[in-house]
Amino acid sequence: MTARTPDSADSPDSPDSAALYGLHNLPYGVASADGAEPRPVTRLGDEVVEIAALVGDLAPLFEQPSLDAFLAAGRPTWDDARARLASALADGVPAGLGRSLDEVRMHLPFxxxxxxxxxxxxxxxxxxxxxxxxxxxxxxxxxxxxxxxxxxxxxxxxxxxxxxxxxxxxxxxxxxxxxxxxxxxxxxxxxxxxxxxxxxxxxxxxxxxxxxxxxxxxxxxxxxxxxxxxxxxxxxxxxxxxxxxxxxxxxxxxxxxxxxxxxxxxxxxxxxxxxxxxxxxxxxxxxxxxxxxxxxxxxxxxxxxxxxxxxxxxxxxxxxxxxxxxxxxxxxxxxxxxxxxxxxxxxxxxxxxxxxxxxxxxxxxxxxxxxxxxxxxxxxxxxxxxxxxxxxxxxxxxxxxxxxxxxxxxxxxxxxxxxxxxxxx
Known part of the structure; x- marks a missing residue:
């Protein structure tokens, strides 16, 4: 089996993207771009951003090619990371950290x-x-x-x-x-x-x-x-x-x-x-x-x-x-x-x-x-x-x-x- 395209699967999903992928959602995925190693990301509207840049001392959990370590960390860490992401993205994706969804390749996240x-x-x-x-x-x-x-x-x-x-x-x-x-x-x-x-x-x-x-x-x-x-x-x-x-x-x-x-x-x-x-x-x-x-x-x-x-x-x-x-x-x-x-x-x-x-x-x-x-x-x-x-x-x-x-x-x-x-x- 071969991956045909980057998952711009649900590619810039239209005017609904901002509504469906706001701070109330913040899903977790794994993406790569420009030949770099895949890294855990979240999504705000049609932008994806590497999580490690947003979560302070939790960054080591996300400086790897899957969400495996984060999943194993347990609910207190899941809740902490989600709160940090919501705070860091409250005013939108910080300048220089985001990429358009259609610029990245999505991977199996775990x-x-x-x-x-x-x-x-x-x-x-x-x-x-x-x-x-x-x-x-x-x-x-x-x-x-x-x-x-x-x-x-x-x-x-x-x-x-x-x-x-x-x-x-x-x-x-x-x-x-x-x-x-x-x-x-x-x-x-x-x-x-x-x-x-x-x-x-x-x-x-x-x-x-x-x-x-x-x-x-x-x-x-x-x-x-x-x-x-x-x-x-x-x-x-x-x-x-x-x-x-x-x-x-x-x-x-x-x-x-x-x-x-x-x-x-x-x-x-x-x-x-x-x-x-x-x-x-x-x-x-x-x-x-x-x-x-x-x-x-x-x-x-x-x-x-x-x-x-x-x-x-x-x-x-x-x-x-x-x-x-x-x-x-x-x-x-x-x-x-x-x-x-x-x-x-x-x-x-x-x-x-x-x-x-x-x-x-x-x-x-x-x-x-x-x-x-x-x-x-x-x-x-x-x-x-x-x-x-x-x-x-x-x-x-x-x-x-x-x-x-x-x-x-x-x-x-x-x-x-x-x-x-x-x-x-």
Missing amino acids: TVADYVDFYASEHHATNLGRLFRPDGEALMPNWKHLPVGYTGRAASVVASGTDVVRPCGQRRPPGAEAPTFGPSTRLDIEAEIGFVVGTGNAMGRAIDIADVDDHLFGVVLLNDWSARDIQAWEYVPLGPHLGKSFATTISPWIVPMAALRAARVDVPGQDPVLPYLAMERPWGLDIELEVEWNGEVVSRPPYATTYWSPAQMLAHLTVNGAPTRSGDLFASGTVSGPERHQRGAFIELTWGGAEPVEVAGEQRTFLEDDDEVVLRATAPGPGGTRLGFGEARGRVVPAIDPPPSARAAAHPAPHATDRTLQETS
């Missing part, structure tokens, strides 16, 4: 330690259940008792602007008895919210749900690219593998949890849960996503409708004693609302390929080579303001040649519109 993907949207899970089990219950019996999830692949989490190579693998065409090998023909997206863990927990020690705020650092936009045909053949009985592990795109800006206090909302009514998941006020976030396909907005998923709280996801992730580390990333799973135009995956938006959507004058179901998908989002800030999250942008490029041992078995598969589907986040 080292992804581990990656877990959940399945937290009831609307999404219900829609897929109806697709897969039209005569049965839409939700599996465990769904409202625990946040369902699976462990993904940290090494294939990439920064916005990175090309996505069409994956190859086994897939069994409709009506066939045996699988064939070749490029996926049912390539899909999943519009999600990703959560970045700042400080982790030791092995054998779970994170108490009351302490989640001390561990969660911030939020990114996340597209968990999915090869539905590969996944359909492989996922029973152990779940997704090659159909999901080839690429996950995240936005280059981490919006800190401290900036999202005004965006907290109650999750939709929950059934009673076991004590380790119980919260006095299970909270979600009022984040409004937007899915753009080849320049056309095709969906607006509302994260506020998501059933499980991020706090419940992190508590569940560690309740068995599994450790987390600075830079762990966990995601919501596909975000979908109750209406068709709020569905966050194309398998769902097109009802398994049976109901195409119009994109740039064409009837489309799944992704073709050279298609580009961009996720954007906004959320409420203090005093009626709104926050921006940047973009998670990726373009599909053709599959690479299979290894010599696989070429004899490689066959192109027809574009499928059958309902050989699979349940996924």
